[in-house]
Amino acid sequence: MSEIINFPKPELIRVNGVQLEVFEAGKENAGNPIVLCHGWPEHAYSWRYQLPALVAAGYHVIVPNQRGYGNSSCPDEITAYDITRLTGDLTALLDHYGYQNAVFVGHDWGANVVWGMALLHPERVEKVINLALPHQARTEKPWIDFMEELFGEDNYFVHFNRKPGVADDILNKNCRRFLRNLFRKNLPEMLPEPGMIMINLAEAQAPAGAPVMSDSDLEIFVSAFEKSGFTGSINWYRCLNRNWHLLADVDPVIHQPSLMIYGERDSIPKSNSLSHFVPNVDVISLDCGHWIQQEKPKETNKAIVEWLTS
Template identity: 70%
Template sequence: MLNPTDFPEPTLVPVNGVELEVFEAGRENEGKPVVLCHGWPEHAFSWRHLMPTLAAAGYHVIAPNQRGYGNSSRPTEVTDYDIEHLSGDLVALLDHYGYEDATFIGHDWGAFVVWGLTLLHPNRVNKVINLSLPYQVRGEKPWIEVMEEFLGGDFYFVHFNRQPGVADAVFDENSFQFLRNLYRKNVPPAPPEPGMAMINLARAETPRGEPVMSDSELAVYVSAFASSGFTGSINWYRNLDRNWRLLADVDPIIRQPALMIYGDQDWAIPRSEDLTEFVPHVEVVGLDCGHWIQEEMPEETNQVISRWLERQDATVRP
């Protein structure tokens, strides 16, 4: 386990009308940028195991807390968290460091943003590595509408949209309990409970399964959300249908080399059946873990990513 005090000190970087709290490693490796995009409810600290490995491999590693998280800006308008704003932040971050393009690595919601960034700004992305969340195909109906139809109003994506503020308040009141109960592995299967699962989790007094991180590591997340609250991060979910509309006229094919890493025990997110149709140059790897891939199996995750990047770099050398 990494001591949180060993994590790099952040800087506040002005981008796209906001400020992002950015953590870096390997600044001496100018010219080989990798940008790490966390998910929900995460923090740049989730990349603590990967950052030193990439820096040692010669990369300039840039890990922002995205808008709504940590000490980054938290705009109050829900629409300020749509895919245009989130991808625009990353483009502006490249501009800040003077990079034309970069390799982007995303986990969970961060993966959604990386897929969207690659569609909206393909010339700014040279390689894609995503964990947990595969490419989401844009169907005929908006995403929340489809989820409501098939999964019901208590499904947390739907609940966040249809009952704004309700879950936010519960998470804010129970931030330690919620995050402690969420960041677990080897959770035994249980029958579904009535109500909204994430709210139930936040109110559960006893965690299930095993912790994926130490108490001191968990404290970094708890402290960050105690300061920021959860609303900014949940506003990402409140833009899913808006994102569906914003991506209407975009070429849906990802043409960059891509690596997709699944947690084989991540029952919440099924593998994509048509991934290669939309991401033709993708390599798929499964690790024997749950949703928190880089937290549960850091060494294996680092190895898969490092070897894939080595192979990609070898193919483009003269």
Template identity: 60%
Template sequence: MSDTIDFAQPSMIAVNGIELEVFEAGQENVGNPIILCHGWPELAFSWRHQMGALADAGYHVIAPNQRGYGKSSRPAEVSDYDISHLCGDLVGLLDHFGYEDATFVGHDWGANVVWSAAVLHPTRVNKVIALSVPYMERGEVPPLAFIEAIVGSDSYFVHFNRQPGVADAVFDANARQFLCNLYRKNEPAAEPEPGMPLINLAHAETPRGDPVMSDGELAVFVDAFEASGFTPSVNWYRNVDRNWELMEDVDPIVRQQALMIYGARDTVMRAPNLEAFVPRVEVVELNCGHWIQQELPEAATRLILEWLQRQDVADKS
């Protein structure tokens, strides 16, 4: 099977009070589901290199454009993008397909959603694979105040919340340039500039490093965000303190088997005590930056498939 699944033929599936645009592969493998969750600012299309291989390995592959992305619903209320809603959408997908549980794979924000689903809905998540973003211990103070104290008000997490709409408008006005500048690899070191880094990136006329994808692939992302705007996806960030509150009484231990894939040159902070909260985790590293499954698609796919195969063997023994 080609690694470019036909992304022109999605289904619109009603879940959790909204509709999700869902792409599938391996529909003949009913009973063995794996759900792929993209990050920001991504799409289900970011899994294009993995979907065919997973289908060939016997999985029913389900890759939604999550709420706020692509042609999926874009609710107006910021609170409609909190972790309860995002995880509820995944449970709704399981219910739609008639599955009790599934293996969940997530990159970036998608990884955070998958980790959260594992503790919010533990009976619906049988395995977790996370790329880039590890499971993070819930801190004693709301995360925005913590981030602002450590990094300052120019942190995009803080800026998105303290100055709502400002960054979104810049991204909307420079969608192609922003995404072209963002989806890079092998970027040379540079001195930090004053101001909010992602806004600076959207205004930068010259990309740094090498492109992660072809012009045709980039156009898929550009077309989608030019149609949807960035505000719905940025609203995920505007719930970080709300999510902290929602998770207060949740058992924080991820008890499922888990695979954590880091990029050696990714700037996302690693979890110093991951094994304490995810005791059954296996940690691996690939020599790449943040866009792991798109930068090193063959290596990432191989890691995922080999880990899944080992889990299947262990389950049968």
């Protein structure tokens, strides 16, 4: 039986003015919730390997497609994707299930939202587990301005903001090729090529490295983005400067017990200041690239479950 058949059927839940497509496992463990937050450009299905392990560990597992993804709402306004709305969806999801708080797990952009949950709604977050993206300390100037100075106009964060609609259109037209070329592992070391990396991937004829997932798994992601398009999910990036202002007066320290899982070969650098902003943190590195929980599912599950039960 394939993993696709085993993945739970979704429920559409209205929260915080939007509809979220939510996948749920381990209802028999009601009272012990864990919420898994996917990254970009992903889907709740990116957590397929973690569900059985977390249910076996006694958790009620809740996995939303966040706004902008899958069959969840994709509002038109860019501001609908700021950190207050994204974390507001998660607090409303806890309310829906009748939970005061939960363990939150995030990968990539999902990690950014989980760090934001711990800052904006600390009473709703019992523990934090984040993969790939360490806590991003607030820079002296807004994040996109800071990145533009540091990395230039072709950095994809900057490009998404300064040239709205350009990348969206190219990714939409090349959806299958883009996702096939992006979800790769064991990448050869290459000098960065000119241009915007995500557009380059969408237009590249042949992928590098090895596939992260099977064709049937990839099809889940492709069919979701062929339906939703990429604009809603890219709008998360277009709120980064807005988020910088929204977090101006928020305590920047994460006080909850936290686990940070890095991929040794990820292009996202490790943080030199993580313990300063997350004093109660344990750090683990796995021998993989960016798609940690899909590249190293057994090792990821072991790290998470052992840390939760220690």
